[in-house]
Amino acid sequence: MAGEAELRLREQLSRLRSLPLLRGAKLSGELERLQKQLDRIVAEPSDEEIWRSVELARHTDRPYTLDYVDRLLEDWFELHGDRHHGDDAALVAGIGRFRGRTIVLLGNQKGRDVKERTRRNFGMAYPEGYGKAMRAMELADRHRFPVLSLVDIPGAYPGVTAEQHGQGGAIARSQALLSRLRVPVVTCVIGEGGSGGAIATALADRVLMQENAIYTVISPEGCAAILWRDAGEARKAAAAFKPDAAHCLELGVIDAIVPEPEARRAYRP
Amino acid sequence: MSERIDVSIEHKHAPSDDGARPHPNTCPSCGSHYRDDELAEHLNVCPHCGHHFPVHARERILQLTDEDSFVEEAAELRSDDPLGFFDLRPYTERLAEAELSTGLGEAMVIGRAAIEDEPCQLAVMEFGFMGGSMGRVVGEKFARACEGAAERGVPLVSVTTTGGARMQEGILSLMQLPRTVCAVEDLHDSGGTLISVMAHPTTAGVLASFASLGDVIVAEPGALLSFTGPRVVQQTTREKLPEDFGLAEANYRHGHVDSIVPRPELRPTLGRLLRLFANGR
Numbered sequence: 001m002a003g004e005a006e007l008r009l010r011e012q013l014s015r016l017r018s019l020p021l022l023r024g025a026k027l028s029g030e031l032e033r034l035q036k037q038l039d040r041i042v043a044e045p046s047d048e049e050i051w052r053s054v055e056l057a058r059h060t061d062r063p064y065t066l067d068y069v070d071r072l073l074e075d076w077f078e079l080h081g082d083r084h085h086g087d088d089a090a091l092v093a094g095i096g097r098f099r100g101r102t103i104v105l106l107g108n109q110k111g112r113d114v115k116e117r118t119r120r121n122f123g124m125a126y127p128e129g130y131g132k133a134m135r136a137m138e139l140a141d142r143h144r145f146p147v148l149s150l151v152d153i154p155g156a157y158p159g160v161t162a163e164q165h166g167q168g169g170a171i172a173r174s175q176a177l178l179s180r181l182r183v184p185v186v187t188c189v190i191g192e193g194g195s196g197g198a199i200a201t202a203l204a205d206r207v208l209m210q211e212n213a214i215y216t217v218i219s220p221e222g223c224a225a226i227l228w229r230d231a232g233e234a235r236k237a238a239a240a241f242k243p244d245a246a247h248c249l250e251l252g253v254i255d256a257i258v259p260e261p262e263a264r265r266a267y268r269p
Numbered sequence: 270m271s272e273r274i275d276v277s278i279e280h281k282h283a284p285s286d287d288g289a290r291p292h293p294n295t296c297p298s299c300g301s302h303y304r305d306d307e308l309a310e311h312l313n314v315c316p317h318c319g320h321h322f323p324v325h326a327r328e329r330i331l332q333l334t335d336e337d338s339f340v341e342e343a344a345e346l347r348s349d350d351p352l353g354f355f356d357l358r359p360y361t362e363r364l365a366e367a368e369l370s371t372g373l374g375e376a377m378v379i380g381r382a383a384i385e386d387e388p389c390q391l392a393v394m395e396f397g398f399m400g401g402s403m404g405r406v407v408g409e410k411f412a413r414a415c416e417g418a419a420e421r422g423v424p425l426v427s428v429t430t431t432g433g434a435r436m437q438e439g440i441l442s443l444m445q446l447p448r449t450v451c452a453v454e455d456l457h458d459s460g461g462t463l464i465s466v467m468a469h470p471t472t473a474g475v476l477a478s479f480a481s482l483g484d485v486i487v488a489e490p491g492a493l494l495s496f497t498g499p500r501v502v503q504q505t506t507r508e509k510l511p512e513d514f515g516l517a518e519a520n521y522r523h524g525h526v527d528s529i530v531p532r533p534e535l536r537p538t539l540g541r542l543l544r545l546f547a548n549g550r
Contacts, residue, residue: 158497159506163515164523168476168496175450176482196477203447217434217443227356240354241439253440
């Protein structure tokens with residue numbers, strides 16, 4: 001899409017330049033505006049780069065929440081259960097020490113092999129997961145522990161039980177609780193920031209995003225299925241709604257981008 | 270710029286893939302057919318079987334509020350196109366078409382009103398405007414409705430009918446979830462009340478934000494209230510769905526709504542709730 005837009009702008013520019021400058025002042029203003037737009041488009045990630053982000057964000061060699069826990073936290077103690085129905089392995093919560101200070105960490109957790117992936121439900125949380133997250137948030141608020149939330153979720157789980165247990169309401173209340181916390185909350189989108197399932201734990205004082213993470217209102221496949229009537233057009237959908245970190249920063253949705261090492265090294269957790 | 274505008278892709282009443290779509294005035298549940306005035310007289314509820322037809326925002330406001338009490342606010346707000354979004358058609362074209370067909374500037378109408386002499390603030394969604402989807406302007410209007418309610422010290426009544434966040438504004442639409450959540454929290458901080466009326470359908474991003482945060486949540490009979498719609502759940506999980514999957518009745522059974530209120534009882538119910546929250550003031 002950027003390609004088309006770029007071509008259109010270039011064409012307009014050249015047409016304007018070739019006009020005899022009868023009303024010069026106005027035209028040069030227009031020229032400047034178009035040139036600026038063009039510069040912006042050229043600096044923006046291309047459709048291919050955006051799709052590469054989608055693929056990298058989903059890469060199975062990418063570090064997951066518990067990989068970060070191993071490397072960032074000491075004395076990690078994982079909390080289990082929402083104290084109502086059960087424990088959701090797709091969303092982990094716990095207490096640990098980060099640089100000498102106790103924090104509460106929340107994070108979506110995917111699995112690497114088939115067994116682990118199934119156990120973690122491909123990282124797709126149930127309302128029970130948000131229930132556990134809310135319990136951890138309350139704990140953090142009570143004890144003045146800052147909250148770090150790592151986001152890596154394709155989307156909240158779309159299942160019958162999830163609906164029966166109130167998926168929509170759980171996501172709404174999780175955000176409401178985050179907005180009320182008196183302790184600092186920092187979020188980093190470390191992989192997929194998929195829609196409502198992601199924002200449920202991403203309302204924060206500071207929102208970071210990794211260079212190759214994506215943050216989306218709907219999955220590219222879902223968007224393509226609805227607007228293009230063909231889930232196979234996911235690339236076009238991704239190019240149109242621009243889920244990459246550079247665009248999220250430009251749109252003011254995140255505060256900063258966390259650079260990643262070269263792909264080759266990054267994907268050995 | 271002689272862009273070719275393709276208008277052939279989408280027709281509002283085009284037949285669906287699985288055969289002809291019934292006339293909007295034909296009851297999908299019992300097959301009875303009505304004239305516009307017959308339906309309007311019965312608040313768009315099938316007199317034969319009780320099926321609740323959709324209600325447009327303007328009509329809903331007329332049904333609920335005291336005569337001439339509604340004063341619209343922020344009617345001038347219009348969405349722009351922050352991403353230059355283009356699927357099969359440009360977003361701007363879809364917006365223009367929605368405005369023409371609904372006569373509304375966006376998918377939500379807000380304003381001050383009175384219901385059974387009780388003053389309140391209203392935020393009513395319009396499904397006919399791009400599926401009642403929530404982009405930045407809907408988020409802004411809802412936030413202003415919360416502020417208006419707080420300033421005037423009256424409850425806010427929201428009536429939702431929506432497919433969720435608006436894809437065409439991308440991640441900025443997702444940001445309307447926390448935005449409206451925070452607006453409700455601010456309203457609650459000021460001692461204010463949100464009464465959430467969920468009409469068919471209230472799904473995805475709106476269900477996962479302000480609509481679920483009502484002090485009281487009521488639903489219309491048969492309304493689909495689910496984070497994910499039945500089709501996607503079926504496709505993703507291959508589970509057999511219960512017959513009433515995601516419907517208001519199932520949500521009531523599972524404890525997610527306080528009451529299912531048939532449309533003819535909605536106005537008196539809201540009047541009663543407004544009196545209760547006004548607490549004799």
